[in-house]
Amino acid sequence: MAATELDQIVNLCKRRGFVYPSAEIYGGFRSTYDYGPLGSLMLRNVKDAWVRSMVQQRDDVVLIDAAVLGPPQVWEASGHLSNFSDPLVDCTVCRNRFRLDKLDDPNVCPSCGGSGTFTEARQFNLMFKTQAGPVADAGADAYLRPETAQGMFTNFSNVLQTSRKRPPFGIAQVGKSFRNEITPQNWIFRTREFEQMELEFFVPPADGASWYEYWCEHRMEWYRDLGIPDSMLRLRPHADDELSHYSTGTSDVEFLFPWGWDELEGIAQRTDYDLTQHAAHSGERLDFFDQASDERYVPYVIEPAAGATRTMAAFLLAAYDEEEVNGETRTVLRLHPRLAPYKVAVLPLSKKDTLTPLAKEIRAMIGERYMVDYDETQAIGRRYRRQDEIGTPLCVTVDFDSLEDSAVTVRDRDSMEQVRVPIDSLMSELSTRLGI
Numbered sequence: 001m002a003a004t005e006l007d008q009i010v011n012l013c014k015r016r017g018f019v020y021p022s023a024e025i026y027g028g029f030r031s032t033y034d035y036g037p038l039g040s041l042m043l044r045n046v047k048d049a050w051v052r053s054m055v056q057q058r059d060d061v062v063l064i065d066a067a068v069l070g071p072p073q074v075w076e077a078s079g080h081l082s083n084f085s086d087p088l089v090d091c092t093v094c095r096n097r098f099r100l101d102k103l104d105d106p107n108v109c110p111s112c113g114g115s116g117t118f119t120e121a122r123q124f125n126l127m128f129k130t131q132a133g134p135v136a137d138a139g140a141d142a143y144l145r146p147e148t149a150q151g152m153f154t155n156f157s158n159v160l161q162t163s164r165k166r167p168p169f170g171i172a173q174v175g176k177s178f179r180n181e182i183t184p185q186n187w188i189f190r191t192r193e194f195e196q197m198e199l200e201f202f203v204p205p206a207d208g209a210s211w212y213e214y215w216c217e218h219r220m221e222w223y224r225d226l227g228i229p230d231s232m233l234r235l236r237p238h239a240d241d242e243l244s245h246y247s248t249g250t251s252d253v254e255f256l257f258p259w260g261w262d263e264l265e266g267i268a269q270r271t272d273y274d275l276t277q278h279a280a281h282s283g284e285r286l287d288f289f290d291q292a293s294d295e296r297y298v299p300y301v302i303e304p305a306a307g308a309t310r311t312m313a314a315f316l317l318a319a320y321d322e323e324e325v326n327g328e329t330r331t332v333l334r335l336h337p338r339l340a341p342y343k344v345a346v347l348p349l350s351k352k353d354t355l356t357p358l359a360k361e362i363r364a365m366i367g368e369r370y371m372v373d374y375d376e377t378q379a380i381g382r383r384y385r386r387q388d389e390i391g392t393p394l395c396v397t398v399d400f401d402s403l404e405d406s407a408v409t410v411r412d413r414d415s416m417e418q419v420r421v422p423i424d425s426l427m428s429e430l431s432t433r434l435g436i
């Protein structure tokens, strides 16, 4: 299979209702995107798959959902107000702006080709600032969170007390984050509004290194299990000069995007930096008393921080395939069933009234358990192709024989194989084939 071009996915996603440019009727809004009928289902599936692996299947992680709006104190303590900035340069010839650390050559403008045309770099803070309440004084300053992580640190004591967990344990969160990126680019890869899936895992300090290894391996497994091939996935340890001052080790999970290897997730050893900072700024004690050893300590933190929207782009790129079938090109999204927007499509062979009641009955039965599409327009071959293109793993065709033999045809997206299945055993057949 040839490498998927970004345009192929962007076009398919627009055409089939995965991702639209936001406020498109007004010309679009600055690299902001809306997730359509299929994209919103798929994005939810990405997040659900993460929660399943990180919370549901474990005893040592709990989920929270913290506020997006926060007071300056949180961001002072975390260091974001003073440090969360990127170096910005302007080209004095073409007036375009760039993030200096992302330029191939820091002296050459990628837009007009000018050499030595950049201004001095300025640090540009990426936080979105707003005001809470009707009075616009400094006390009303608020920020949209640029990461979900701080909600886990500020709730550390609350969760410790209410969940009765003890290190090693984690707090997970999935939700929107906002960064005033200098150069949002590559579709939903880098946007100003995006979704993150983050875990803060608190451990006794001596166990930091081994838990870091554990989470690197565990997170790589997650991407592999959901269908990203090894050839498109790698774990890249940061060089010493890339590490933040408090980090004792960070690795990025990287995906082979059409423009090269780029980050899907960062897994960082954050030591006791965040809890210590918040304890100092808030005056609250943020530590753990271990009764067994009669010791009080500030836990170390391992943070696997992934992007949900960015990861969705990677899953789509990895799944996109085109193949020749009977002299025609078949486009198929080979999405893992867990990620596919619809798991099953119910397709009555004809729109005739005689088939509709049974087809609707089957649609309702499957809808109890799985997200299901129902399509009765156009020739059956075209309807199969439509489902292939949006990644639906299974199609169930209801035909005139079904009225006699109480059986339907199940068609597999990847092999295009068709089998006749009694309606009585349809649900177990679907669940075996889907594996979910």
Ligand code: ATP
Residues within 6 Å of the ligand: 147, 179, 181, 188, 189, 190, 191, 192, 193, 194, 195, 196, 263, 264, 265, 266, 305, 306, 307, 308, 309, 310, 311
């Ligand atoms: P980058 O270097 O690409 O700006 P980062 O290292 O600052 O990213 P983190 O702060 O580690 O990113 O955020 C964790 C994850 O959140 C990233 O790996 C990415 O998947 C996602 N993410 C961060 N910024 C964006 C963005 N602007 N748009 C979409 N996803 C993002």
